[in-house]
Amino acid sequence: MAALKVLVLAGGISHERDVSLKSGRRVADALTDAGALAEIKEPDGELVGHLMATRPDVVWSTLHGAVGEDGTLQDLLQLAGIAFVGSNSAGARLAWNKPIAKVLLAREGISTPQSITLPKSSFRELNAESVLAMVGTELGFPLTVKPAKSGSAQGFTKVSEPKGFAKAMIDAFAYCDQVMVEKFVEGTELAVSIIDLGDGPVALPAVEIVPESGEFGYNERYTPGQTNYYVPARLESTVLEEAARIALIAHRSLGLSQLSRVDFMVDESGKPWFLEVNVTPGMTETSLLPQAVLAEGLELSDTYLALARLATKN
């Protein structure tokens, strides 16, 4: 079989560039180990020309942030007729917009914490103090404040009391014009990765996240040693089965393909609460999807190559 030509897109002009580059190098290394011809490229003014001139067999994007995750890149690749790993533009758009994804999954009967999405413009018309007071009263503290469209942990704040609420809003608005305020669920943080190697989507072993500091922030995600990961998670098998079931519903109902990662909080009663789904999961050395792949007993290199080969057939 001829070696597969894979163009790995990584980097970009985004605050997640560094993470994306690390993910891209990991993917490219694994693909190379499996015998593919992997080339890493940063998106820039020459990307479209490069794509059209080189016509790779498949593109694998590890771009985090808007261009890579909001459906734009997927639209362009679809238009150019170039195969790519992962979800199409429609699926990416739905997943990227956290409030929309929550609404769609709530319609499927999936539990997701109560939330409200507030655009920056709304605060110009309404009195910010009274809006925040009302939201705080209705949702209760602690709550989480996060950009409505963003990856990683940047712009995320857990707010324990009214005092820090406005500041958290300003922080989140630095990353996105819409901010989602969500009721915080106390419990166990869980990530379920989904992959589809040709026989339909499969939920991989759930990863339980236990950051030393108590919060899974940027430092805890990307500094080795700052977080303990349990794979599979130390939860009842019925809870893990339920999380896997929900993750698969999320993957399917948003129309996602090949790989995704679904994040949950499991409350003290064992109920998994859907938080968000990511179509371009991190692939760094500390990322969750690679851990789940390994815990399933799969080789990263073989799995990534299988995903890339399948993408050419979609």
Place this chain on the structure above:
Amino acid sequence: MTKTRAGGVTNFDAWKHAYAARAENLAVSEVRALFSVVSRPEVVSLAGGMPDVAALDGELIEKAFESMMANRRNYALQYGGGQGDLRLREQIQGIMALEGVHGSVDDITVTTGSQHALELISDLFLDQGDVVLVEAPSYVGAVGIFRHKEAHIEHVFTDEHGISPLALAEAADRLAAEGKKIKLLYLVPNFANPSGVTLTAERRVEVLEICKERKILIIEDNPYGQLYFGKEPPKAIRSLDDSNVVYLGSFSKILSPGLRVGYVLAPPAIREKLVLANESAILSPASFAQMLVSEYLSIADWQKQIVTFRDLYQTKRDAALTAVEKYLPKIQTTRPDGGFFLWLTMPTGLNSKEMLPLAVNELVAYTPGTAFFGDGRGAENIRICFSHPTAENVGVGIERLSRVLNQQIDLLETFGEGN
């Protein structure tokens, strides 16, 4: 596909139990991650304190390289002495003399950039909890080293004339009364990084006296002294005293930071330990880089090159100040007479660290003021480095920055300052 691993717990660091306690201070940061974007050509970086090496005469560097390879190749490719190349140290004497600093060639130690000299000195002097007095704000690289040594970093009030002698004496006496050991005063007296301010001649004398009386060693870091716009800065503190001052110099700003060649002039007893520490850490500073610098100094009119840098940076400084006046009329700025930096002070409530992602979205980067304090201050400050972008791009970058600031001011007004 083959099964490879069963489940379990991992934290991706099998050696977590083994690190020294001080390694706890080493962690990734979002700000550092953001600087990754700076290398993109679309982004105007006002962040890194980099010289404009494109203004160097490339032919002269090539000639220096050829001369080195023709005449000193076997020395350049070999280990050297721990103190550094003798000929280079003699040449360093000449450079230091330009700022009134005179010292024996035996008291000069060549280091891997002056940053390495600072690391060696910190290693020699600082135990956990020892006090280092620094300007407010102070150089980020120094703050990082002192923090890593688990020192107590005490920022002393600094105004447009440099560190305040009154505040220095007060801080030293207060900390001594608390039973703390005050070991060092670290200063960048000329066109300081990050503030751009210069310590006046009168204050230099006062600062020296205060430190001598209290047996506090002064670390005088002077990478920018030759890069003045018009009037020369006052003579170095080391020119006033040879026993209470350790003087750091560097070729990073007057030649190239890529060569990583700096030096330290220290009293003999300290120098003796510095050489041993240098040998212990790196055996010898890179012979290749030292000899390239030495050849360059021999064959090139390096003082003319410094004049070129001065003119260039003055033009860029002017562009920066003009842009700040035009686009950021409500922002206070320092007006440096040399060096690389403006130090901006924003309205109360704005946070330069939290603004940085927005700035990156607007394709401009800067360094948040918090980087220059060891005590959490600096949120309302921004360091602008004007030396590296073109003068035009300095203006473009500041115009982009103004958009970010206006958005933030808008948010602040929306949510109130008491947030």
